[in-house]
Amino acid sequence: DDLYSGLKTAEYLYGEGKKEIDAYNISAVCMMKIVNLEEININGSRNVGNAIISDVSDIIKESISNKYIFVRYMGPKFAIVFSGVDLEAVEEFMKTVKEKTEAIKIAPAEDYKGDETEVSPKLNIALAKYYKGTALVGVTQKLEEYLDTADTSESNINYL
Numbered sequence: 001d002d003l004y005s006g007l008k009t010a011e012y013l014y015g016e017g018k019k020e021i022d023a024y025n026i027s028a029v030c031m032m033k034i035v036n037l038e039e040i041n042i043n044g045s046r047n048v049g050n051a052i053i054s055d056v057s058d059i060i061k062e063s064i065s066n067k068y069i070f071v072r073y074m075g076p077k078f079a080i081v082f083s084g085v086d087l088e089a090v091e092e093f094m095k096t097v098k099e100k101t102e103a104i105k106i107a108p109a110e111d112y113k114g115d116e117t118e119v120s121p122k123l124n125i126a127l128a129k130y131y132k133g134t135a136l137v138g139v140t141q142k143l144e145e146y147l148d149t150a151d152t153s154e155s156n157i158n159y160l
Helices: 010-021 037-043 046-063 087-102 136-149
Strands: 026-034 069-074 077-083 123-131 157-159
Touching (some): 010 069, 010 077, 010 136, 026 046, 026 087, 026 136, 046 069, 046 077, 046 087, 123 136
Antiparallel strands (some): 026 123, 069 077
């Protein structure tokens, strides 16, 4: 389990989680990255960054069904696998999640070096289809690579 988010980690996704996912022929895989988390940690306080991670994960946990697998993938990245759900059905839901999470406002810590009076997360989201019997790690690596190479000013929902 991840300390700050209270979520399972990527290891769970590829082990126990994959068994649940493979009960369905097709699933939607979503990976999101808090693109400004590093900036918040560097310019501000690591405590503020940790609070952002906690708040983002709480909002998403409250918004999704327990039957979906939601993990803290690594660092500023989270993954959700919508088992048995088609990709197109996920887009509207993710727009709502993005709006809710980007509305978070956290007051900076006393040692914050930036100019902002409040800090908010900014998400970049990538979606892909996963087919039972294919490599889940291949799908998540493709999503992760996209998010890691995208311009940090990008904050969209993208299909891969």
